[in-house]
Amino acid sequence: MTRFAKLLSVILIGLICLAGCQQTEMFTVTFYDDMGNVLKTEKVAKGKSAVAPDAPIIPNSEQYSYEFTGWNKDFSEVTGDLKVYPTYKMEINKYTYTFLDYDDTVLKQQTTYYGTPIVPPKLNDREAPEGYRFDFESWGKEVGVLRGDITFKAEYRLVRYYTVSVYGADFTEIINTITVDEGMLPPVPREPKLERETGLYYDFLGWFTDSAEGELFDFTEPLTQNIVLYPRYEVKPFELKGKxxxxxxxxxxxxxxxxxxxxxxxxxxxxxxxxxxxxxxxxxxxxxxxxxxxxxxxxxxxxxxxxxxxxxxxxxxxxxxxxxxxxxxxxxxxxxxxxxxxxxxxxxxxxxxxxxxxxxxxxxxxxxxxxxxxxxxxxxxxxxxxxxxxxxxxxxxxxxxxxxxxxxxxxxxxxxxxxxxxxxxxxxxxxxxxxxxxxxxxxxxxxxxxxxxxxxxxxxxx
Missing domain, CATH: 3.40.50.1110 (SGNH hydrolase)
Structure with missing residues (x-):
């Protein structure tokens, strides 16, 4: 073996020893959840890929739904230490509110986003026996903002009422009809307009139950029946004094x-x-x-x-x-x-x-x-x-x-x-x-x- 060959062999052997003795460069890849908690820590050789843990799930709330969309950093060829966090798509949940009438007829149904104000529908007139009416009381639940699927049903109260029919000054026609709920005091009607003759004074005496012979009606007692009222006046010569x-x-x-x-x-x-x-x-x-x-x-x-x-x-x-x-x-x-x-x-x-x-x-x-x-x-x-x-x-x-x-x-x-x-x-x-x-x-x-x-x-x- 020549001296050159021997020298070359020594160099090759040295390089092989040097390569064998040199350590592979390693990096730390840490995976976190959305709250910052560590899910996994992995040592990865330079240029190599880390292995992600199972996708962390965020539980859906009443208001929001969450869909995992990936990780915020690429870890397929690691070249340094990495902190990797999950990413999500967040959507506002939709719900349906429904309004039913007393007979379960759907008055309104709407699907919309959480937190949207709930708008009640217009109610239909509910037929009642003569002398009665149905008054709407409530929807059975508080009508506020939408927080989940919800159904409302109209609740009514049956009310007994009476009528007060009011004649005008000449008794030819009824000029007003007032409804009064049972147990309530009837309102006193306004004095009707009267065409007066010059030189005469018409002193309004009040409301009577008959145009000629009826009694003065008592407005301090609750109504118990339908009534008809007539105005009555005392006609006398006009006198300015004391007016x-x-x-x-x-x-x-x-x-x-x-x-x-x-x-x-x-x-x-x-x-x-x-x-x-x-x-x-x-x-x-x-x-x-x-x-x-x-x-x-x-x-x-x-x-x-x-x-x-x-x-x-x-x-x-x-x-x-x-x-x-x-x-x-x-x-x-x-x-x-x-x-x-x-x-x-x-x-x-x-x-x-x-x-x-x-x-x-x-x-x-x-x-x-x-x-x-x-x-x-x-x-x-x-x-x-x-x-x-x-x-x-x-x-x-x-x-x-x-x-x-x-x-x-x-x-x-x-x-x-x-x-x-x-x-x-x-x-x-x-x-x-x-x-x-x-x-x-x-x-x-x-x-x-x-x-x-x-x-x-x-x-x-x-």
Whole structure:
């Protein structure tokens, strides 16, 4: 063997020994579940594949379902330590809710996602024996959000009821039929509208069980049978003295003092104007409305006047200050049904941003509601006194326009007008007012006399 061959053999033997002595490189592959718990740890030679454990299962919940979709890392050729986690597809569960009627008829059935609000169906009318009805009570279970398959069934209560048939003033037709549940008190119907003859007064006596001979019906006892009611009146010559007058107004018609026998009903700070240090009206009898009551020998029902009040409610039916709203109209009868209602409002509408269209709508609505609540009341409407020739021209134009609206509406409703615009005028404004809008004592007297005269003229009293 030559020296070269010997050297080559030595090198080959060395390489073989070196390869045999060198260790294989290994890596750690750890598999976890969705909660971070170790499922398996495996040593894997470089470039080799790890063996995954069985796919971990996440139990489905009431709300969600889970489907295993694989692992978050590739472990088919490992080149380093790995931490491998499972991946899942999550879906919101669907359920079905069903609504049944009393006879198991399916009213509604819907399949939708967990957590969706359950919407009940519209119920069908359930036929009942005459004099009875079925009132829906419940679906037997709480109707909330969908949390699983669920069925609801309608539950009803059989209710006995009676009818109250109400005749109009001339007894020719039934104008209203009221149903009253057994054991409940019947409501008192509103007094029907009556066409009255001039010079006569029709005093409403109440509701009777016969048009001529029946008894006055007792509304304090629960109904035990169907009834028919007739209105009855006592007809007598009209006498203005002692009639009840209520006022619906703004600050011009207010007055409040703790020592005054008569006051307006709004008595909070800024809700009344009189008495006021800026004016000489210091006693209630100096006001125009007290003057009118005195000269007509009538009695105050309620002075429902408030400073700053408008006719228009700006679209807010809960506004307790607006003249068109029921809260103020209902209060006019708080001390007994008025025979006469006098309205002096509109100043705060024309000096603000109320449009003529909205003012007319509000004024008509106010009158409609007054006649709804007090069908046979006599209503007087007042035009608005002059704000003076030096008042802003824009508002003077609105003052005249709003007075035209009041007169037009009064004509449409055939209502008498108390024309205050002809009493405090541009010519006498300065000496009869304490400011542009509020009368002083002399102005109050002029308005009160005119109101009394207008009321007397309407009833034919000199």
């Amino acid at each position: 009840v007058v209520s006022f619906l107004g703004d600050s011009i018609t207010t007055f409040y003092s703790t020592d005054s026998p008569l006051n307006s009903s709004f008595q909070g700070q800024y809700e009344y104007y009189y008495p006021n240090p800026q004016t000489d009206v210091q006693k209630f009898f100096q006001t125009w409305w007290a003057t009118a009551l005195s000269l007509t020998e009538t009695t105050l029902g309620l002075n429902n006047s408030r400073g700053g009040a408008k006719v228009y409610n700006e679209g807010n039916e809960t506004d307790v200050t607006a003249g068109m709203n029921y809260s103020r109209i209902n209060d006019l009868g708080k001390n007994g049904r008025p025979d006469i209602i006098v309205i002096y409002m509109g100043t705060n509408d024309y000096v603000t941003t109320v449009t003529p269209t909205n003012f007319e709508f509000a004024y008509r609505t106010m009158l409609n509601r007054i006649f709804e609540v007090y069908p046979n009341v006599d209503v007087f409407v007042c035009t608005i006194q002059s704000p003076g020739s030096t008042y802003q021209q824009e508002f003077r134009a609105r003052w005249m326009q709003f007075n035209e609206i009041i007169c037009q509406v009064a004509g449409d409703y055939h209502l008498p007008i108390i024309d205050f615009s002809s009493i405090i005028t541009d010519a006498n404004h300065t000496k009869n007012t304490s400011d542009a809008l509020h009368p002083n004592a002399s102005g109050m007297t002029l308005l009160g006399v005119e109101a009394a005269n207008a009321i007397k003229r309407f009833f034919g009293i000199e």
